[in-house]
Amino acid sequence: MPIRARVPFPAQLEASARAMLKAFNAEHFDEASKDFNDSMRATVSTSLLADMKTQIEAQVGRYESIAEVNEKHADGFRVIELIARYEKSPVSVRFVFDAADRIGAAYFDPLPEPPVDPELETLARELLAKFTARDFDTVVAKFRPALRAQLPASRVEKLSGDVAKRFGTFRSIEKVRQINGNKGLTTIELMTTYSNEPSRVWIVFDSYRRVAGLHIGPVQVAE
Numbered sequence: 001m002p003i004r005a006r007v008p009f010p011a012q013l014e015a016s017a018r019a020m021l022k023a024f025n026a027e028h029f030d031e032a033s034k035d036f037n038d039s040m041r042a043t044v045s046t047s048l049l050a051d052m053k054t055q056i057e058a059q060v061g062r063y064e065s066i067a068e069v070n071e072k073h074a075d076g077f078r079v080i081e082l083i084a085r086y087e088k089s090p091v092s093v094r095f096v097f098d099a100a101d102r103i104g105a106a107y108f109d110p111l112p113e114p115p116v117d118p119e120l121e122t123l124a125r126e127l128l129a130k131f132t133a134r135d136f137d138t139v140v141a142k143f144r145p146a147l148r149a150q151l152p153a154s155r156v157e158k159l160s161g162d163v164a165k166r167f168g169t170f171r172s173i174e175k176v177r178q179i180n181g182n183k184g185l186t187t188i189e190l191m192t193t194y195s196n197e198p199s200r201v202w203i204v205f206d207s208y209r210r211v212a213g214l215h216i217g218p219v220q221v222a223e
Contacts, residue, residue, distance in 0.1 A: 009071045009078055009080070010101065012101060013071075013078060013080050013095075013097055013101060014069055014071075014080055016035045016080075016095070016097075016101070016103065017069075017080040017082055017093075017095040017103075018066065018082070019031075019035070020032050020033075020035060020095065020103065020106070021063075021066070021082055021084065021093055024049060024053060025053070025063040027050070027053065029046035029047075029049040029050055030046055032046075032049055033046060033049065035102055035103050036102065036103050036104075037098050037100065037102035037103065037104050039104060040102075040103055040104050040105065040106075044106075052108070056086075056091070056108055057086075059088075059110060060086040060087065060088045060089050060091055060110050061086050061087025061088040062086065062087050063084060063085075063086055064084075064085040064086060064087065065084070065085050066082050066083070066084055066085070067083045067084065067085050067090065067179050067181065067187075068082070068083035068179075068181055069081070069082055069083075070083070072094075074096065077096050077097065077098065077104070078096075078097045079094050079095065079096050079097070080094070080095045080097070081093065081094045081095075082094075082095075083111070085179070086110075089110050089111060089112065089113050090110070090111045090113070090179070091108055091109065091110050091111060092107075092108075092109045092110075092111055093106070093107070093108050094106070094107045094109070113177065113178075114178050114179075114180050115178070116176050116177065116178040116188070117178060117186065117188075119209070120178070120186060120188050120205055120209070121176055121178075121188060123142075123188075123203075123205065123209060124176075124188035124190060124201075124203045124205075125173065125190070127139060127142055127203055127211065127214075128170075128173070128190060128192075128201055128203075131156070131160060132170045134157070134160060136153040136156045136157050136160070137153055139153075139156055140152060140153045140156060142210065142211045143210065143211045143212075143214075144206055144208070144210035144211065144212050146212075147211060147212055147213065147214070151214065156214075159214075159216070163194075163199070163216050166196070166197075166199075166218075167194035167195075167196050167197055167198075167199045167216075168194045168195030168196035168197070169194060169195040170192065170193075170194055171192075171193040171194060171195065172192065172193050173190050173191070173192050174191045174192065174193055174198070175190075175191035176188065176189070176190055176191075177189040177191075181204075184206055184207035185204055185205070185206060185207075185212060185213075186204070186205050187202050187203065187204045187205075187213075188202075188203050188205065189201070189202050190202075190203070191219070197218070197219075198218075198219045199216055199217065199218060199219065200216070200217055200218065200219050201214075201215070201216050202214070202215045202216075202217075
Protein backbone atom coordinates (compact mmCIF):
# COMPACT_ATOMS: atom_id res chain seq x y z
CA MET A 1 0.00 0.00 0.00
CA PRO A 2 1.51 3.38 -0.95
CA ILE A 3 2.22 5.85 1.86
CA ARG A 4 0.82 9.29 1.12
CA ALA A 5 2.39 12.37 2.59
CA ARG A 6 0.19 14.31 4.98
CA VAL A 7 -1.19 17.41 3.29
CA PRO A 8 -0.90 20.44 5.57
CA PHE A 9 -3.99 22.52 6.22
CA PRO A 10 -4.30 25.86 4.40
CA ALA A 11 -2.69 28.61 6.47
CA GLN A 12 -5.92 30.61 6.53
CA LEU A 13 -7.59 28.00 8.74
CA GLU A 14 -5.24 28.66 11.64
CA ALA A 15 -5.47 32.40 10.96
CA SER A 16 -9.26 32.20 11.03
CA ALA A 17 -9.24 30.23 14.30
CA ARG A 18 -6.85 32.67 15.96
CA ALA A 19 -8.86 35.66 14.74
CA MET A 20 -12.12 34.17 16.03
CA LEU A 21 -10.66 33.47 19.49
CA LYS A 22 -9.07 36.93 19.69
CA ALA A 23 -12.33 38.68 18.74
CA PHE A 24 -14.33 36.44 21.06
CA ASN A 25 -12.18 37.31 24.06
CA ALA A 26 -12.26 41.01 23.15
CA GLU A 27 -16.09 40.79 23.09
CA HIS A 28 -16.18 41.74 19.40
CA PHE A 29 -18.80 39.12 18.69
CA ASP A 30 -19.80 40.32 15.21
CA GLU A 31 -16.18 40.03 14.16
CA ALA A 32 -15.84 36.67 15.93
CA SER A 33 -18.63 35.22 13.80
CA LYS A 34 -17.47 36.57 10.43
CA ASP A 35 -16.02 33.21 9.30
CA PHE A 36 -19.02 31.13 10.44
CA ASN A 37 -20.85 29.16 7.76
CA ASP A 38 -24.59 29.73 7.28
CA SER A 39 -25.61 26.89 9.60
CA MET A 40 -23.32 28.08 12.40
CA ARG A 41 -24.46 31.69 12.01
CA ALA A 42 -28.12 30.61 12.18
CA THR A 43 -27.65 28.76 15.47
CA VAL A 44 -24.94 30.78 17.24
CA SER A 45 -25.97 34.41 17.66
CA THR A 46 -23.77 37.19 19.02
CA SER A 47 -25.80 37.13 22.26
CA LEU A 48 -25.10 33.41 22.59
CA LEU A 49 -21.39 34.08 22.10
CA ALA A 50 -21.56 36.66 24.88
CA ASP A 51 -23.22 34.11 27.16
CA MET A 52 -20.57 31.52 26.26
CA LYS A 53 -17.78 33.93 27.18
CA THR A 54 -19.41 34.65 30.56
CA GLN A 55 -19.75 30.93 31.28
CA ILE A 56 -16.17 30.13 30.23
CA GLU A 57 -14.70 32.92 32.37
CA ALA A 58 -16.76 31.81 35.36
CA GLN A 59 -15.21 28.36 34.99
CA VAL A 60 -11.59 29.03 34.03
CA GLY A 61 -11.00 32.76 34.49
CA ARG A 62 -9.76 35.28 31.97
CA TYR A 63 -8.04 34.39 28.71
CA GLU A 64 -4.27 34.83 28.62
CA SER A 65 -2.64 33.44 25.48
CA ILE A 66 -2.33 30.59 22.98
CA ALA A 67 0.12 27.91 24.07
CA GLU A 68 -0.17 25.40 21.22
CA VAL A 69 -1.82 24.83 17.83
CA ASN A 70 -2.79 21.40 16.50
CA GLU A 71 -4.26 20.24 13.18
CA LYS A 72 -6.67 17.31 13.41
CA HIS A 73 -9.35 15.45 11.46
CA ALA A 74 -12.72 14.44 12.90
CA ASP A 75 -15.51 12.70 10.94
CA GLY A 76 -13.95 13.83 7.67
CA PHE A 77 -13.68 17.48 8.71
CA ARG A 78 -10.56 19.53 9.35
CA VAL A 79 -10.15 20.79 12.91
CA ILE A 80 -7.85 23.49 14.26
CA GLU A 81 -7.27 23.06 17.97
CA LEU A 82 -5.89 25.96 19.98
CA ILE A 83 -4.64 25.12 23.46
CA ALA A 84 -5.43 28.39 25.19
CA ARG A 85 -4.13 29.46 28.58
CA TYR A 86 -6.72 30.86 30.97
CA GLU A 87 -6.19 31.98 34.56
CA LYS A 88 -7.35 28.76 36.22
CA SER A 89 -6.64 26.05 33.62
CA PRO A 90 -5.83 25.50 29.94
CA VAL A 91 -8.71 25.11 27.48
CA SER A 92 -8.90 23.08 24.28
CA VAL A 93 -10.60 25.36 21.74
CA ARG A 94 -11.54 23.41 18.61
CA PHE A 95 -12.82 24.90 15.36
CA VAL A 96 -14.35 22.54 12.78
CA PHE A 97 -14.04 23.76 9.18
CA ASP A 98 -16.28 22.80 6.26
CA ALA A 99 -15.22 22.23 2.65
CA ALA A 100 -15.47 25.96 1.96
CA ASP A 101 -13.04 26.78 4.80
CA ARG A 102 -15.82 28.22 6.97
CA ILE A 103 -16.28 27.50 10.68
CA GLY A 104 -19.09 25.00 11.16
CA ALA A 105 -18.63 24.29 14.88
CA ALA A 106 -16.62 25.49 17.87
CA TYR A 107 -15.93 23.73 21.16
CA PHE A 108 -14.39 25.04 24.39
CA ASP A 109 -13.27 22.25 26.74
CA PRO A 110 -11.23 22.96 29.89
CA LEU A 111 -8.22 20.67 30.36
CA PRO A 112 -6.72 19.47 33.63
CA GLU A 113 -3.54 21.25 34.65
CA PRO A 114 -0.54 18.93 34.12
CA PRO A 115 1.47 18.25 37.29
CA VAL A 116 4.62 20.32 37.62
CA ASP A 117 7.84 18.33 37.16
CA PRO A 118 9.72 18.98 40.44
CA GLU A 119 13.13 18.85 38.74
CA LEU A 120 12.11 21.41 36.12
CA GLU A 121 10.56 23.62 38.78
CA THR A 122 13.83 23.55 40.73
CA LEU A 123 15.81 24.40 37.60
CA ALA A 124 13.44 27.24 36.75
CA ARG A 125 13.61 28.71 40.25
CA GLU A 126 17.40 28.48 40.24
CA LEU A 127 17.63 30.17 36.85
CA LEU A 128 15.40 33.05 37.98
CA ALA A 129 17.47 33.40 41.17
CA LYS A 130 20.68 33.69 39.12
CA PHE A 131 18.99 36.17 36.76
CA THR A 132 17.81 38.27 39.72
CA ALA A 133 21.31 38.14 41.25
CA ARG A 134 22.72 39.38 37.89
CA ASP A 135 24.84 36.24 37.48
CA PHE A 136 24.37 36.34 33.72
CA ASP A 137 27.22 33.98 32.80
CA THR A 138 25.63 31.23 34.90
CA VAL A 139 22.23 31.94 33.37
CA VAL A 140 23.60 31.64 29.83
CA ALA A 141 25.50 28.45 30.74
CA LYS A 142 22.11 26.77 31.24
CA PHE A 143 20.99 27.65 27.69
CA ARG A 144 21.17 25.18 24.84
CA PRO A 145 23.55 26.34 22.06
CA ALA A 146 20.91 27.83 19.75
CA LEU A 147 19.51 30.05 22.51
CA ARG A 148 23.00 30.96 23.72
CA ALA A 149 23.78 32.28 20.25
CA GLN A 150 20.59 34.34 20.17
CA LEU A 151 20.73 35.52 23.78
CA PRO A 152 24.35 35.94 24.98
CA ALA A 153 25.19 37.29 28.43
CA SER A 154 25.22 40.89 27.15
CA ARG A 155 21.64 40.60 25.92
CA VAL A 156 20.53 38.85 29.12
CA GLU A 157 22.01 41.81 31.03
CA LYS A 158 19.98 44.20 28.86
CA LEU A 159 16.87 42.11 29.50
CA SER A 160 17.55 42.41 33.23
CA GLY A 161 17.67 46.20 32.92
CA ASP A 162 14.42 46.25 30.94
CA VAL A 163 12.72 44.05 33.55
CA ALA A 164 13.90 46.28 36.41
CA LYS A 165 12.69 49.40 34.59
CA ARG A 166 9.25 47.93 33.88
CA PHE A 167 8.53 45.73 36.89
CA GLY A 168 10.88 47.01 39.61
CA THR A 169 12.58 44.84 42.24
CA PHE A 170 11.87 41.12 42.39
CA ARG A 171 9.99 39.98 45.49
CA SER A 172 8.67 36.42 45.26
CA ILE A 173 7.26 33.57 43.18
CA GLU A 174 3.53 33.18 43.82
CA LYS A 175 2.52 30.32 41.54
CA VAL A 176 4.12 27.70 39.28
CA ARG A 177 2.49 26.04 36.27
CA GLN A 178 3.72 23.58 33.66
CA ILE A 179 2.77 23.71 29.99
CA ASN A 180 3.57 20.66 27.89
CA GLY A 181 4.33 21.57 24.29
CA ASN A 182 5.38 19.89 21.06
CA LYS A 183 8.80 18.55 20.07
CA GLY A 184 9.78 17.61 23.60
CA LEU A 185 9.55 21.17 24.91
CA THR A 186 8.14 21.92 28.36
CA THR A 187 7.46 25.39 29.73
CA ILE A 188 7.63 26.23 33.41
CA GLU A 189 5.61 29.37 34.05
CA LEU A 190 6.44 31.37 37.18
CA MET A 191 3.93 33.94 38.38
CA THR A 192 6.07 36.51 40.20
CA THR A 193 5.63 39.70 42.18
CA TYR A 194 7.85 42.75 41.70
CA SER A 195 7.75 46.13 43.40
CA ASN A 196 5.97 47.87 40.49
CA GLU A 197 3.68 45.16 39.10
CA PRO A 198 3.46 41.36 38.87
CA SER A 199 5.03 39.56 35.95
CA ARG A 200 5.03 36.19 34.28
CA VAL A 201 8.26 34.30 33.59
CA TRP A 202 8.29 31.54 30.98
CA ILE A 203 11.29 29.21 30.95
CA VAL A 204 11.22 26.60 28.19
CA PHE A 205 13.17 23.37 28.63
CA ASP A 206 14.08 20.79 26.02
CA SER A 207 14.13 17.04 26.64
CA TYR A 208 17.72 17.30 27.94
CA ARG A 209 16.67 19.83 30.63
CA ARG A 210 18.48 22.63 28.81
CA VAL A 211 16.87 26.06 28.58
CA ALA A 212 15.43 26.54 25.10
CA GLY A 213 13.56 29.79 25.71
CA LEU A 214 13.25 32.62 28.23
CA HIS A 215 10.59 35.32 28.32
CA ILE A 216 9.53 37.77 31.02
CA GLY A 217 6.37 39.78 30.48
CA PRO A 218 3.26 41.25 32.08
CA VAL A 219 0.62 39.04 33.64
CA GLN A 220 -2.08 39.89 31.14
CA VAL A 221 -1.13 38.70 27.64
CA ALA A 222 -3.39 38.96 24.59
CA GLU A 223 -2.89 37.08 21.32
